[in-house]
Every structure is written in C-alpha cells, then in structure tokens.
Amino acid sequence: MSAAVSAPAVAQMDVEDQIETRQSAFTFAAWNMGKIKAQAVDGAVAYNEQQMLAAANAIASVANSGLGSLFGPGTALDENDNTRLKPEFFDKPDRAREVAINFAQEATKLQEIAANGAEKAAVAAQFSEVGKTCKACHDDFRAE
Numbered sequence: 567m568s569a570a571v572s573a574p575a576v577a578q579m580d581v582e583d584q585i586e587t588r589q590s591a592f593t594f595a596a597w598n599m600g601k602i603k604a605q606a607v608d609g610a611v612a613y614n615e616q617q618m619l620a621a622a623n624a625i626a627s628v629a630n631s632g633l634g635s636l637f638g639p640g641t642a643l644d645e646n647d648n649t650r651l652k653p654e655f656f657d658k659p660d661r662a663r664e665v666a667i668n669f670a671q672e673a674t675k676l677q678e679i680a681a682n683g684a685e686k687a688a689v690a691a692q693f694s695e696v697g698k699t700c701k702a703c704h705d706d707f708r709a710e
C-alpha cells in the first residue's frame with residue numbers, strides 16, 4: 567500500500583506544486599464527503615446509491631493515490647506561507663504513516679460497503695469512521 571512513505575511514481579514535483587496538489591486532493595475528498603453527509607447522514611438530499619458509490623470511489627481514489635509523495639521535504643509551514651502542514655509531520659514519520667494508512671483502509675472499506683449496495687445506515691456508519699481518520703491527521707499535522 568502506498569501511504570506516507572512510498573517510492574515516487576513520477577519525478578518529484580516542486581514544493582509549490584506539491585502543496586497545491588495536496589490541497590486540491592483534500593478539497594476534492596471533502597466535496598465527496600459532503601455528498602455522503604448530505605444523503606446518508608443528514609438526509610438533506612434524497613439517498614442515491616449510485617451517487618454514494620461515485621463519492622466513495624472518489625474518496626478511496628484520493629486515499630490510495632500515493633499522497634505521501636506530495637509531502638516532500640521543505641513543504642511544511644515553517645518554510646512556506648501557503649500551507650497549513652505542521653513541521654511535526656517530518657519529526658513523526660511513524661505517526662504520519664499510521665494516519666495515512668488508516669485513511670486509506672477506512673476509505674477502501676467505505677468504497678466496498680457502497681459497492682455492495684449497503685443500506686444508508688451502514689454507509690453513514692462507515693462515513694463516520696472515515697471522518698475520524700481525516701480528523702486524526704488534522705489534529706496532529708494540520709495547523710489552524
């Protein structure tokens with residue numbers, strides 16, 4: 567599994583591109599989390615299995631895309647003013663790897679549940695588990 571530490575699949579991007587790309591990836595994941603929240607949790611929008619699967623696929627794709635290579639050296643907020651990545655990320659590689667792996671595992675589980683045409687409640691429950699993995703990483707490594 568490609569998590570926080572993985573062999574680069576392409577030539578390393580420059581620092582600006584890494585920051586912009588990871589911010590876009592998280593924004594895109596959040597947009598898809600919002601769809602699941604609206605339909606499976608809040609019920610603000612009619613529940614649609616296909617849309618839930620599409621959203622879960624998108625989140626799992628982000629989580630399993632090898633995001634670690636967008637967290638290269640020199641991309642934390644001590645050296646850049648356009649990022650919220652805490653420098654602690656580089657001091658705690660084991661914790662960084664752990665939160666990234668948890669995100670990938672829970673997002674993959676959400677994808678599997680949605681693919682099996684699960685009930686709304688099951689999608690909502692696993693949505694909550696994915697949300698915890700977002701929060702765990704933000705609590706440790708994202709500045710306010």
Ligand code: HEC
Binds near residue numbers: 590666704
């Ligand atoms: C491995 C750690 C990690 C995980 C897991 C994670 N995030 Fe983040 N997230 C960050 C960091 C670090 C930033 C700040 C990135 C930056 O500014 O360079 C961030 C930024 C964001 C942003 C702001 C993007 C922007 O444009 O500045 C949103 C929205 C977000 N995350 C949502 C989520 C959601 C939703 C999930 C789960 C589905 C998630 N994140 C999972 C670490 C993580």
